[in-house]
Amino acid sequence: MKLSIVIPLLNEEESLEELYHWIASVMQSNDFVYELIFIDDGSTDNSWKVIESLASGDTSVKGIRFLKNFGKSQALHAGFKAAGGDVVITMDADLQDNPEEIPAMVNRIREDGYDMVSGWKKKRYDSVLMKNLPSKLFNWAARKTSGVRLHDFNCGLKAFRKEVIKNIEVSGEMHRYIPVLAKNAGFSKIGEQIVQHQARKYGKTKFGAERFINGFLDLITIWFVSKFGKRPMHLFGALGVLMFIIGSAFTLYLGIDKLFLNPFGRLLTERPQFFVALTSMIIGTQFFLAGFLGEILVRSRKQEGRYSISGEINLHKTEKEYSS
Numbered sequence: 001m002k003l004s005i006v007i008p009l010l011n012e013e014e015s016l017e018e019l020y021h022w023i024a025s026v027m028q029s030n031d032f033v034y035e036l037i038f039i040d041d042g043s044t045d046n047s048w049k050v051i052e053s054l055a056s057g058d059t060s061v062k063g064i065r066f067l068k069n070f071g072k073s074q075a076l077h078a079g080f081k082a083a084g085g086d087v088v089i090t091m092d093a094d095l096q097d098n099p100e101e102i103p104a105m106v107n108r109i110r111e112d113g114y115d116m117v118s119g120w121k122k123k124r125y126d127s128v129l130m131k132n133l134p135s136k137l138f139n140w141a142a143r144k145t146s147g148v149r150l151h152d153f154n155c156g157l158k159a160f161r162k163e164v165i166k167n168i169e170v171s172g173e174m175h176r177y178i179p180v181l182a183k184n185a186g187f188s189k190i191g192e193q194i195v196q197h198q199a200r201k202y203g204k205t206k207f208g209a210e211r212f213i214n215g216f217l218d219l220i221t222i223w224f225v226s227k228f229g230k231r232p233m234h235l236f237g238a239l240g241v242l243m244f245i246i247g248s249a250f251t252l253y254l255g256i257d258k259l260f261l262n263p264f265g266r267l268l269t270e271r272p273q274f275f276v277a278l279t280s281m282i283i284g285t286q287f288f289l290a291g292f293l294g295e296i297l298v299r300s301r302k303q304e305g306r307y308s309i310s311g312e313i314n315l316h317k318t319e320k321e322y323s324s
Contacts, residue, residue: 003027003034003106004085008075009093013046014202019095020054020061026099032106037062038093039079042069048311055313063313070307073175078307080165082315088165092156095202101195105159108191115164115187118150118179119157119195141216145223146180150192153179157195163187173214177222232294240287247280 005023009016020036027034038051040063048065055061064078076090087109091097097119105117135154142153154176168181179190228235250273258268268274 002085003032003087003089003102004079004083005034005036005089005091005102006039006076006079006083007037007091007093008039008041008072008079009043009047010041010069011043011045011047012093012202013043013050015093015095016047016050017054019093019099020058022095023099023102024058026102030103032103035060035062035083035085037064037079037082039063039075040065041072041075042066052313059314061313062315063311064309064315065311067308067310071173073170073173074307076175076178077170078309080170083162083165086162088160088162090156090158090160096198097155097157098196098198101157101193102159105157105193108193109159109161112191113189114159114191115161115189116179116182117159117191117193118152119155120150120152120192121155121197122151122194123197138216138219142177142180142219145219146177146183148179148183148190150179150190152192153177155195161187172221173218174222176218180222233291236287236291236294240284240291243280243284243287247277247284250274250277250280 007019016038023036026032036058038061040048040051048063051061051063051065055063062082064075064082066075066078079090080088087106089102089105091099101119105119108114108117135152139151139153143149158178160182164182164185164187167185167187168178170178170181174181182190224235254268254271254273254277258265
């Protein structure tokens, strides 16, 4: 069995060499055949030089370098595309994930038949107010919305069967929801493992408080896409029908009232029900149009490049752009 360890990074020059030796020690002590894929997401420090130095002395080290910062999801997408292992491990480059957790996670994939095992940092060394509490709220919302019973969706340390990462598309900022993407793709055996969380040793976090706002917005997006991404008319058409029923009911009421019950009463345009009926029917039409446009986009969507690569190390790929 071959392992692929995929590590996205941004400005982590201080931690890379220590992380490499730590991973290599764990791999060798467990007799794992492995490849270590670093994806430099547009670092402005010497991270790429460190990767080049490591790769020159060890062919199991591979590197992908982005022209600029495209985001963690794009880095994972590139790493997944390059990975050739039977089991794929993801982890962060800041030394907060412990490589010694990897053998147990691999064993659960290999022996227990899990499609995916996600780490759970039960005890964290982050700020309680700025990271821990928002993270708990975020994970609760993700569990309720997705139905995936994990305590820590955003833990960087995860293990996958190769088939999982080859059948999901990680785009935008959806790296937080890889377990949900896996479930939506049909991989239902998703497990969880308590892992040790290390205090940050070098540098500072690359994510601010805004990531939680973006995370909740992405949660709404993935809920919509998973339920209606291939059939947008089912949502927008239903809302359009509902608004049309409301508008038609008010129109029928106004018509009967004006023609038969109170023909000499107020003008229709002076009655609030007229504007409710008019607004409802206009909104209903707009929902229908949105549904039709959504169906057209789904059927004619072009696959566009999401990121550009400026350098590769120890990889056999020749293309310089990957498409989603």
